[in-house]
Amino acid sequence: NAGVTQTPKFQVLKTGQSMTLQCAQDMNHNSMYWYRQDPGMGLRLIYYSASEGTTDKGEVPNGYNVSRLNKREFSLRLESAAPSQTSVYFCASSTGGWTEAFFGQGTRLTVV
């Protein structure tokens, strides 16, 4: 039972490069989320998708785009990476309606 799977686990980008973080869940959850974690800041919501075909901004959406490809997959794209986007990114899923979230293993991204 894989749960929530993220790829890649580590990535180094140069300023201005683009990349897509992939996330897939096998729990048949309706809702999926992208959070970023920075030292001393807890986790902050970037974007979420309450159901297939819908996406909404969270607390810190600037510089990111998302795609809910199907019920299982939710990707996060950085179009032009900046050093301020150096962070650990977590994908999560839940049945929806503010229920318990299950997290992937995280992607550690460094932008130089």
Add this chain to the structure above:
Amino acid sequence: ELKVEQNPLFLSMQEGKNYTIYCNYSTTSDRLYWYRQDPGKSLESLFVLLSNGAVKQEGRLMASLDTKARLSTLHITAAVHDLSATYFCAVSGGGADGLTFGKGTHLIIQP
């Protein structure tokens, strides 16, 4: 705007001692979650508290929720080294779907 405050943010304690982590939140919510994170790892769900007065216990950890006071506590009894981790509380109902997290309590338990 929903705000979640944890205290303390850092705690160093000795094995065998008891301590409590506090989680305050700013707006009405009846769902609160506690997570554990080990260094370099993901977040693991510890407790789900769904109503006023809810109390959950797992081993040396006990969590409670007082929705009227907008307060949850995570109590550690007779701490052991294996409980060293960062503990997060998270609250639902911040407008957007998804949880609003506190900044986390970094707990170190020394022999």
